[in-house]
Each structure stands twice: as structure tokens, then as C-alpha cells.
Amino acid sequence: MxxxxxxxxxxxxxxxxxxxxxxxxxxxxxxxxxxxxxxxxxxxxxxxxxxxxxxxxxxxxxxxxxxxxxxxxxxxxxxxxxxxxxxxxxxxxxxxxxxxxxxxxxxxxxxxxxxxxxxxxxxxxxxxxxxxxxxxxxxxxxxxxxxxxxxxxxxxxxxxxVVGVAPGRALHAFAKMVRWARGAMADRVPDCAPHGGTxxxxxxxxxxxxxxxxxxxxxxxxxxxxxENLSFQGYFQALFDAAGAERTVAVCDDDHAFLPDDFLVAGKGVTLSYEPDATEQELLGYHRGDIADTLRAMVAAVDALPPRA
The missing domain is CATH 3.40.50.720 (NAD(P)-binding Rossmann-like Domain)
Structure with missing residues (x-):
């Protein structure tokens, strides 16, 4: 090159x-x-x-x-x-x-x-x-x-x-999920996730x-x-864990504020899982196994934001 x-x-x-x-x-x-x-x-x-x-x-x-x-x-x-x-x-x-x-x-x-x-x-x-x-x-x-x-x-x-967030508006939007994980939105968003996964x-x-x-x-x-194949419950639980929230995420049927039914392209309750081809992974040279680390880094970026007025 x-x-x-x-x-x-x-x-x-x-x-x-x-x-x-x-x-x-x-x-x-x-x-x-x-x-x-x-x-x-x-x-x-x-x-x-x-x-x-x-x-x-x-x-x-x-x-x-x-x-x-x-x-x-x-x-x-x-x-x-x-x-x-x-x-x-x-x-x-x-x-x-x-x-x-x-x-x-x-x-x-x-x-x-x-x-x-x-x-x-x-x-x-x-x-x-x-x-x-x-x-x-x-x-x-x-x-x-x-x-x-x-x-x-x-x-x-x-x-x-894709798990990740960029500085700016996207990070401030993700900060709402962190506040939810830490219990600041308990009156509006329950500790649950939709059925299914991806x-x-x-x-x-x-x-x-x-x-x-x-x-x-x-x-x-x-x-x-x-x-990584995760249920939506498993993904939200990983977010809760990254945010230091000592609570357990349940599964519910209600339309979720952070994952509405309309945005479930595969359909409500569907689990879309697969394993990528190992030969193609080697060819493209990408790594696996860093979802939890990425969520922790995202939470740390939220925590580094200036205090809200």
C-alpha cells in the first residue's frame, strides 16, 4: 500500500x-x-x-x-x-x-x-x-x-x-440511556427489554x-x-453493568423507549443470530469480543461530559 x-x-x-x-x-x-x-x-x-x-x-x-x-x-x-x-x-x-x-x-x-x-x-x-x-x-x-x-x-x-458513539449530539443522546441505567428515569422507562435479540x-x-x-x-x-449474539435483554444488561447499575433487566412486551417496535426490522420478538465466516474474518482482519469494553468506554465518555445546566 x-x-x-x-x-x-x-x-x-x-x-x-x-x-x-x-x-x-x-x-x-x-x-x-x-x-x-x-x-x-x-x-x-x-x-x-x-x-x-x-x-x-x-x-x-x-x-x-x-x-x-x-x-x-x-x-x-x-x-x-x-x-x-x-x-x-x-x-x-x-x-x-x-x-x-x-x-x-x-x-x-x-x-x-x-x-x-x-x-x-x-x-x-x-x-x-x-x-x-x-x-x-x-x-x-x-x-x-x-x-x-x-x-x-x-x-x-x-x-x-453497531456499538459505539461519537462526541457531540450522539453522545448526549446516549447519555439518556446511561441515566436510565442508573435509575434516573425509573418513572418513565422500566428496567426491561423487548423479546428477541441480534x-x-x-x-x-x-x-x-x-x-x-x-x-x-x-x-x-x-x-x-x-x-456477539445477544438478546436485547442481554445487551441492556451489559449497558447496566457498564454503568455500574446493580439491577437486573427483565423482558417485557411493551413498546420500549430506547428500542421501539417500529425499529425492529426483523420483527418483534425475532432473534437474529449468526456466526461470521472465520476465513472472511481472517481476510478482513477484524477482532471480536469487545462489546463490554466498548460499552464501558461509552459510559466513561458520558461521565466526562460537562455537568448539565
């Missing part, structure tokens, strides 16, 4: 994108981040050159000139668009926009590209027909990977639920996998990555 290789992380102002940017910079790449809004002052993304741009709008040729590698971590999901978005909305922000953007990158001379996608369609293929969001993700990925040529190496990395992975492990895909990913491949 030449230290002169230029990487543009699209969506680089978000949690995954900014962590990927930091990992690639650590490995010697010349990194810039792209997004619709300038990074928050003091955020990890603010350390990199910033390129303004919206991936859903064409006209990236000048901004992609001289870029060797694209990492795309910007695609919108139900957290941004909402759980009840129309099929037309998903067409706009996923199925049509992503292949069009990657086609522009190929035409601009970008040689390698990694799409950071989502895991649902690989773990539960039946959701492709049943869920418009999952279908859009799967179709967008297929359209992107179909652009692969001898001169344009493109692959996808599909993580599960796979969880730290953002730093995701970043390592994406960097591994930049360096070793096979063109046309979609890599399902992951770490």
Missing part, C-alpha cells in the same frame, strides 16, 4: 465513517471525508479534510478527481428516514442513488471502492420480499457490485447492530473490517461481518 493513496470516506462525518477514516489514516492513507454537513467542532471527523456533497445528487466528477479509493458509509436507513418510509423514498436514497454514485466514481477513475451496507438480507433473505427497506438495501448492493470491472474493484461489508459489533471492529476490505476485499463480494 502506498502512503500516497487518497481515500474519500463518503458519510465520513457519521459514527462508522469517522471511525473508518481514523483507521485508514492510522494505516497511512491520505484521508478526506465527505458529507452534507461540516463535521461538528471537536468531532473525530473534524480532523480530516472535508468535501461537501450529497450522494443522492449527481455531479461528483470534480470532487472525485484524484481519489484512489472510495469508502461509502452514508446510505440512509430507518433511523434517518423513519420506519414507515415509502418504497419511492427507499428507491431514491438507496436503490437508485447508490449504483449511480458508484458509477460516477468508476468513471472518475476511482480504482477501489467499499460499500458499508447492512446485514438483514444476508441473514434473513425472506425479509427482502417482506420489507421495503431490506429490499432496497439488497437491490442497491446488487447494483453496486454489478459495476465491478478489472479496473474497478468493488465489494460490500455488511455489519450488524448480533452486535463494536464500531472499531467494523472499521478494521472495512479497512481490511479496502486492502484485501475481492471484487463483487459481499462480506457478512459480526461479533
Amino acid at each position: 502506498s502512503a500516497a493513496q487518497r481515500v474519500l470516506v463518503v458519510g465520513g462525518t457519521g459514527l462508522i465513517g469517522s471511525t473508518v477514516a481514523a483507521e485508514l489514516a492510522r494505516r497511512g492513507y491520505d484521508v478526506a471525508v465527505a458529507g452534507r454537513h461540516r463535521p461538528e467542532e471537536g468531532s473525530p471527523a473534524a480532523a480530516f479534510a472535508w468535501v461537501e456533497g450529497d450522494y443522492t445528487r449527481p455531479g461528483w466528477a470534480d470532487r472525485l478527481a484524484g481519489v484512489d479509493v472510495i469508502v461509502f458509509a452514508a446510505a440512509q436507513d430507518i433511523r434517518h428516514v423513519g420506519p414507515h418510509a415509502s418504497a419511492e423514498t427507499w428507491q431514491d436514497v438507496q436503490t437508485a442513488s447508490l449504483p449511480a454514485f458508484f458509477a460516477e466514481a468508476r468513471e472518475a477513475g476511482v480504482r477501489r471502492a467499499v460499500l458499508v451496507g447492512s446485514y438483514y438480507h444476508q441473514v434473513l433473505p425472506d425479509l427482502v420480499a417482506a420489507n421495503a427497506y431490506v429490499r432496497a438495501r439488497a437491490d442497491a448492493e446488487a447494483g453496486v457490485l454489478a459495476l465491478a470491472t478489472e479496473d474497478f474493484v468493488v465489494c460490500a461489508v455488511n455489519p450488524p447492530n 448480533n452486535y459489533m463494536s464500531v472499531h471492529a467494523v472499521a478494521a473490517a472495512v479497512a481490511g476490505a479496502v486492502e484485501h476485499g475481492e471484487s463483487g463480494r459481499a462480506y457478512l461481518i459480526g461479533d
Whole structure:
């Protein structure tokens, strides 16, 4: 790898994108981040050159000139668009926009590209027909990977639920969960979690996998990555433990304030678990087993915030 290789992380102002940017910079790449809004002052993304741009709008040729590698971590999901978005909305922000953007990158001379996608369609293929969001993700990925040529190496990395938080608004939002764990919201949020569960992975492990895909990913491949299978109860209990709360999380049927039914893409009560392929893990070079440590670091970041007025 030449230290002169230029990487543009699209969506680089978000949690995954900014962590990927930091990992690639650590490995010697010349990194810039792209997004619709300038990074928050003091955020990890603010350390990199910033390129303004919206991936859903064409006209990236000048901004992609001289870029060797694209990492795309910007695609919108139900957290941004909402759980009840129309099929037309998903067409706009996923199925049509992503292949069009990657086609522009190929035409601009970008040689390698990694799409950071989502895991649902690989773990539960039946959701492709049943869920418009999952279908859009799967179709967008297929359209992107179909652009692969001898001169344009493109692959996808599909993580599960990502554990981590960036400074700024996201950290203040996570602080509410820490206050809940410590009993400050007992009158509003009970000590319980929904039925079901999923796979969880730290953002730093995701970043390592994406960097591994930049360096070793096979063109046309979609890599399902992951770490620890936990029930939602187990995940919330790990948060309680990280916050020093000596209480036990129960399981309940009610719509949960921090994990509403509408955001359970696989369905209420579904446990979505799997083991990532060991050979692919070795190829991409990512670690496992750091969920508890990541939660403790997140709680410590909350505790370091200035006192609220």
C-alpha cells in the first residue's frame, strides 16, 4: 500500500465513517471525508479534510478527481428516514442513488471502492420480499457490485447492530440511556427489554473490517461481518453493568423507549443470530469480543461530559 493513496470516506462525518477514516489514516492513507454537513467542532471527523456533497445528487466528477479509493458509509436507513418510509423514498436514497454514485466514481477513475451496507438480507433473505427497506438495501448492493470491472474493484461489508458513539449530539443522546441505567428515569422507562435479540459489533471492529476490505476485499463480494449474539435483554444488561447499575433487566412486551417496535426490522420478538465466516474474518482482519469494553468506554465518555445546566 502506498502512503500516497487518497481515500474519500463518503458519510465520513457519521459514527462508522469517522471511525473508518481514523483507521485508514492510522494505516497511512491520505484521508478526506465527505458529507452534507461540516463535521461538528471537536468531532473525530473534524480532523480530516472535508468535501461537501450529497450522494443522492449527481455531479461528483470534480470532487472525485484524484481519489484512489472510495469508502461509502452514508446510505440512509430507518433511523434517518423513519420506519414507515415509502418504497419511492427507499428507491431514491438507496436503490437508485447508490449504483449511480458508484458509477460516477468508476468513471472518475476511482480504482477501489467499499460499500458499508447492512446485514438483514444476508441473514434473513425472506425479509427482502417482506420489507421495503431490506429490499432496497439488497437491490442497491446488487447494483453496486454489478459495476465491478478489472479496473474497478468493488465489494460490500455488511455489519450488524453497531456499538459505539461519537462526541457531540450522539453522545448526549446516549447519555439518556446511561441515566436510565442508573435509575434516573425509573418513572418513565422500566428496567426491561423487548423479546428477541441480534448480533452486535463494536464500531472499531467494523472499521478494521472495512479497512481490511479496502486492502484485501475481492471484487463483487459481499462480506457478512459480526461479533456477539445477544438478546436485547442481554445487551441492556451489559449497558447496566457498564454503568455500574446493580439491577437486573427483565423482558417485557411493551413498546420500549430506547428500542421501539417500529425499529425492529426483523420483527418483534425475532432473534437474529449468526456466526461470521472465520476465513472472511481472517481476510478482513477484524477482532471480536469487545462489546463490554466498548460499552464501558461509552459510559466513561458520558461521565466526562460537562455537568448539565
